[in-house]
Amino acid sequence: xxxxxxxxxxxxxxxxxxxxxxxxxxxxxxxxxxxxxxxxxxxxxxxxxxxxxxxxxxxxxxxxxxxxxxxxxxxxxxxxxxxxxxxxxxxxxxxxxxxxxxxxxxxxxxxxxx
Amino acid sequence: xxxxxxxxxxxxxxxxxxxxxxxxxxxxxxxxxxxxxxxxxxxxxxxxxxxxxxxxxxxxxxxxxxxxxxxxxxxxxxxxxxxxxxxxxxxxxxxxxxxxxxxxxxxxxxxx
Numbered sequence: 001x002x003x004x005x006x007x008x009x010x011x012x013x014x015x016x017x018x019x020x021x022x023x024x025x026x027x028x029x030x031x032x033x034x035x036x037x038x039x040x041x042x043x044x045x046x047x048x049x050x051x052x053x054x055x056x057x058x059x060x061x062x063x064x065x066x067x068x069x070x071x072x073x074x075x076x077x078x079x080x081x082x083x084x085x086x087x088x089x090x091x092x093x094x095x096x097x098x099x100x101x102x103x104x105x106x107x108x109x110x111x112x113x114x
Numbered sequence: 115x116x117x118x119x120x121x122x123x124x125x126x127x128x129x130x131x132x133x134x135x136x137x138x139x140x141x142x143x144x145x146x147x148x149x150x151x152x153x154x155x156x157x158x159x160x161x162x163x164x165x166x167x168x169x170x171x172x173x174x175x176x177x178x179x180x181x182x183x184x185x186x187x188x189x190x191x192x193x194x195x196x197x198x199x200x201x202x203x204x205x206x207x208x209x210x211x212x213x214x215x216x217x218x219x220x221x222x223x224x225x226x
Contacts, residue, residue, distance in 0.1 A: 035216075040218075041218055042118075042201055042216040042217050042218040042219050043157070043201070043203075043216040044216070045214070045215070048213060058213070059215075090156060090157070100162060101144075101145055101147065101162050101164065101205060102159045102162060103147070103149075103157075103159060103214065105156040105157050105158070106156060107155075107156050
């Protein structure tokens with residue numbers, strides 16, 4: 001089955017530690033995204049990548065880093081510089097066929113930093 | 115910058131029709147999407163309007179008016195399982211055609 005996998009589903013870390021969230025897709029999509037969602041709010045874009053070895057900052061990139069070495073993989077590192085890292089993190093990929101544009105989301109990772 | 119406005123909450127009864135509005139202000143516009151998200155889950159795609167007019171997919175329809183910077187999602191024959199959050203998202207051209215900005219979501223509660 002094609003889709004996006006994110007692991008782990010729940011992640012707990014101590015303040016001051018970097019943590020990497022994984023995102024893998026087998027949909028053969030070029031574009032991939034990372035969003036952050038806080039309770040009762042919408043999705044905010046952290047980083048996105050249109051092609052391998054290229055990525056762009058989204059609206060809230062400070063304290064985060066990404067890499068895109070393979071088409072299938074787009075890991076997100078939450079660094080100790082991120083002031084409020086506890087949130088629900090969603091990875092997505094997209095298909096663009098002109099008048100059809102759809103983002104596919106992974107199941108998400110809930111990160112708790114204490 | 116980008117800003118989207120949608121109602122925070124909507125309540126309706128089973129079998130009814132509900133409309134969720136979305137108005138937007140963006141520096142670039144390429145299309146309007148709608149996503150559904152159940153509690154604790156991931157968003158799932160419902161519809162995309164790249165052109166003005168109505169798009170229909172089963173019980174769900176979505177409308178776009180570029181001149182009014184406005185769109186809506188119409189849900190017909192409501193079912194209990196439609197209770198969820200619904201997000202509109204604008205695809206803009208600030209960097210490229212693939213960047214989306216999401217609204218804060220509308221929580222739909224369907225009552226029996």
